[in-house]
Amino acid sequence: MSLYVACTQCPGCHRSRTRKLNGQRVICKTCSKSKECVFQFCYVCQREWPRDAVSTDSCVLPNCALRAALLSAKQIDNPQSSVRGCPYFRACPGCKALLTHDSDGCPNIVCSNCNKEFCFRCMEPECYDDEYDDSDCEDNDPGMKPCVIKNNSEILRQLGL
Template sequence: SREIFVIHQECPSCHQSNVGVLDGQCAVCKSCSKLKRCVFQFCLACQREWPRGTPTTNSCTLPNCALRAALLSNTKITDQHSSVRGCPYFRACPRCKALLTHNGKGCPNIICPQCNTHFCFRCLRQYCPGIQNIETLGFLTHRLSFFQNNDVIPCRVVDNKQSLNVFGL
């Protein structure tokens, strides 16, 4: 089962929910505005400060707003039969930043349709030796011979913070 994309309703600075929506994606934090003695506006979607001196519009004009918003979403894959259960619904390709999701079938490894990069949807590594369905991964089988049993790092679901940092988002 899939869930609806969720937008944060808290301030990215103080993490309180004392926010008011001004127009579209633009919100104001009452607590931070009081503390900073100026109106603190931010984008509800990408959770970054609204550019000062720009008019409040319905849409955020900050670069990569939609990509950042999708990666910040707390929506997770909940299908109990999926190999990527517990993963964020959206991932960014580690090479080209294409926004991707997993179909829930087969192993957790995917190939980006944009740039053909192979990576694990769970741990975001290009060559994941700790996956469960190894017999279905012909392109990875030869990589496993380089790892001893005690050297295999288990494949764990990571959040999207790593992608946000790598991409400077």
């Protein structure tokens, strides 16, 4: 049995030839060689393993589970949904709570944690979507930004996660 995990891509070199250690730790042989030190990362949140946490098998980085959910490839695939093609999970732009859309009605949602309203597609507080028309949504102002689905990697950068 091989110790190399073909499906785990290194966040440093973006190659798939990595070796899983105990727990969530993974080592990248390519990055270790180029950096001239052992390069380890968390396969869950895809960030470099903290050097002072080498003895633990669980990731100690903040928001590890939140990042893992946001990095998930799962998308909403309901063909009748106004949020079809969006990532299944989103982080509230207000409080970073993990949210999903129920796939019914308007793409706008309100965070149950902080009451911030935003569009689940583009993550903006107000947008314009000419493809979606629902009597439950307020009239669109032509001066608003067009609604384009943002991917979660962009959201992670914006939220500092």
